[in-house]
Amino acid sequence: MSAETGDKVSRIYGGFRGVDFRGEDINIIRSPDCLNVWKDYKEIDSIRTRPGMVLETAFDAPIYGIFFYNDIQLVHSGNKLYKVAQGEKTELYTGLKEAVSDSFTFENVWYFKDGKHYLRYDGSEIKAVEGYVPTTSIARKPGGGGTTYEDVNMLTGRRINTFLADGGSFDFLLDAQNIDTDFPPIVKIDDVVQASGYTVDYGEGKISFTKAPDSPKTDGRDNVSVEFRKTIQKYKDAIVNCTLLQVFDNRVFFSGNKDFPNVIWHCSLNDPAYVSDLDYYREGLDSAKVKGMVAGNNALWVFREPSQANTTIFYHTPASDPEYGKIYPSVHSSISTGCVGKAVNFNDDIIFFSDRGMEGISGDVTTEQAVAHRSSLVDRKMLAEADYKNLVLAEWEGYLCVFIGDKVYLADSRTAFSNEGHTEYEFFYWDLQKRVTCCQVCQGVLYLGTEDGVYTMTDYDCDVESYWTTPKDKFGSANKLKTTSKRGCIAEATGDIAVYAKLEDTDFELIGEYRDVQDYFVSRIKRKKWKDIQLKFYSKTRFSLETVTLESFIGGFIKR
Numbered sequence: 001m002s003a004e005t006g007d008k009v010s011r012i013y014g015g016f017r018g019v020d021f022r023g024e025d026i027n028i029i030r031s032p033d034c035l036n037v038w039k040d041y042k043e044i045d046s047i048r049t050r051p052g053m054v055l056e057t058a059f060d061a062p063i064y065g066i067f068f069y070n071d072i073q074l075v076h077s078g079n080k081l082y083k084v085a086q087g088e089k090t091e092l093y094t095g096l097k098e099a100v101s102d103s104f105t106f107e108n109v110w111y112f113k114d115g116k117h118y119l120r121y122d123g124s125e126i127k128a129v130e131g132y133v134p135t136t137s138i139a140r141k142p143g144g145g146g147t148t149y150e151d152v153n154m155l156t157g158r159r160i161n162t163f164l165a166d167g168g169s170f171d172f173l174l175d176a177q178n179i180d181t182d183f184p185p186i187v188k189i190d191d192v193v194q195a196s197g198y199t200v201d202y203g204e205g206k207i208s209f210t211k212a213p214d215s216p217k218t219d220g221r222d223n224v225s226v227e228f229r230k231t232i233q234k235y236k237d238a239i240v241n242c243t244l245l246q247v248f249d250n251r252v253f254f255s256g257n258k259d260f261p262n263v264i265w266h267c268s269l270n271d272p273a274y275v276s277d278l279d280y281y282r283e284g285l286d287s288a289k290v291k292g293m294v295a296g297n298n299a300l301w302v303f304r305e306p307s308q309a310n311t312t313i314f315y316h317t318p319a320s321d322p323e324y325g326k327i328y329p330s331v332h333s334s335i336s337t338g339c340v341g342k343a344v345n346f347n348d349d350i351i352f353f354s355d356r357g358m359e360g361i362s363g364d365v366t367t368e369q370a371v372a373h374r375s376s377l378v379d380r381k382m383l384a385e386a387d388y389k390n391l392v393l394a395e396w397e398g399y400l401c402v403f404i405g406d407k408v409y410l411a412d413s414r415t416a417f418s419n420e421g422h423t424e425y426e427f428f429y430w431d432l433q434k435r436v437t438c439c440q441v442c443q444g445v446l447y448l449g450t451e452d453g454v455y456t457m458t459d460y461d462c463d464v465e466s467y468w469t470t471p472k473d474k475f476g477s478a479n480k481l482k483t484t485s486k487r488g489c490i491a492e493a494t495g496d497i498a499v500y501a502k503l504e505d506t507d508f509e510l511i512g513e514y515r516d517v518q519d520y521f522v523s524r525i526k527r528k529k530w531k532d533i534q535l536k537f538y539s540k541t542r543f544s545l546e547t548v549t550l551e552s553f554i555g556g557f558i559k560r
Helices: 233-240
Strands: 008-014 037-039 047-049 052-058 063-069 072-077 080-085 088-094 102-106 109-113 118-121 126-128 135-140 158-163 171-173 186-189 198-201 206-209 224-229 244-248 251-255 263-266 280-282 290-296 299-304 313-316 319-321 325-327 330-332 343-346 349-354 357-362 370-373 392-396 399-404 407-419 422-431 438-442 445-449 453-459 466-469 480-503 509-517 520-523 533-539 543-557
Touching: 037 422, 037 466, 063 102, 063 109, 063 438, 063 445, 063 453, 072 109, 102 244, 233 263, 244 290, 251 290, 263 290, 290 349, 343 392, 357 422, 370 422, 392 438, 509 520, 533 543
Parallel strands: 135 158, 290 343
Antiparallel strands: 008 543, 037 047, 047 543, 052 453, 063 072, 072 080, 080 088, 102 109, 109 118, 118 126, 158 224, 171 206, 186 224, 198 206, 244 251, 251 263, 263 280, 290 299, 299 313, 313 330, 319 325, 343 349, 349 357, 357 370, 392 399, 399 407, 407 422, 438 445, 445 453, 466 533, 480 509, 480 520, 480 533, 480 543
């Protein structure tokens, strides 16, 4: 804005968007320094002090997971899993891994993973997932052969073979050798369990009957079945030790196993207890770790850490194969930026965190993909956080809350803007003064896990230190001196507010304190011959701020 000498200029600060930590020359709708404010869109459109943390349930060990199953709250604290109701804790399980855990619910059963256990809970009993027992061979002759029917289940060593007896053969060969000696096979003839009348050669994988089973009564129908166990420990550990979960296309995908850093697996259709030993995919040829999996845009997106081969982001879409049925071939995207934090679907925007900040994917599986930066406004501060790579994410009230230690960066989905041809988010910034270890949203309530308990962000009356600072404002005349009007500064606001002013490179100076503001107040800011000015609205309790109007007169040129 330009103005002639002596002209009066009214500056109206309003429509506040959020922070901008990039430097001094920023838009007046943003703040170079604000703390613990946000827009609570369901209440008012002005900025206001954030809600406070309320201790819901205290624990004596860090919280690694907060979950909800039907009307039950489940909390992973230390090495234990608790059921929590009205502040009362009931221990359900002990011996858990002390690390961030994850879960999902399928057909009204809750499933839990911590990188050491794979558990199921139906509301009354919690236990390890017992793998579905597949029938791996059917129509076998006593000497072998037959038809491969179902794949080996990686979650259990147990499997079933079925045979067509011929009335004369005594020896029946299984489809595996060196079977487990501590699991006596379950042998059935015509669906009747045989308690005796046979011996087992565990090394050969052979059942020898003392009397040859008769031929089947129904021609072509298997009449002998043998259930046995052949444990391949690395199979079960491969799934149980995974730390990443993602439900996609009615299947659960698993990854995050440190021994198989670039591998993902998935369960069979509608059965989280059955993971075929053939249903896996390697993401790239090197061992760069999978850091996140996200379902969105009709695909499963897989994010790996930075790779020297620049093969970091893959996607999987369902396809049909005449031999294997439904498959999910791995396709390398056209993006080479790696993921160092986490990834999430934020309102259909596929987001991941790189060593440059928050990134989004522009394009989908039908077009060429490109990385689009999303966090330019906060990168300078966010990337300097010591715990940046261990961030925690939650989508709440239209914000993507990025928890890093005790700090929170809130990306606002409703006020995205265009920056050099791509979309970015506006951000707010909070300091909770408690390190967040995990989080969960249930029925609109944000639950936070910390070192000492579970908290909710539900106190809208407690005292929280908060403030908003305007950018350095030259009133459109960078080379002229300005003087504030005697009318002072008019602010539409509520709460207890202290106003500070800062000229050029001086410190902020208190102008006045205003108690129990209900609508607006006037602050007499009397400053002469300044080049630029900043205002700071501060509260030790709570406040909201809608607009600020400051009038100034434009004077003569600044003398050099």
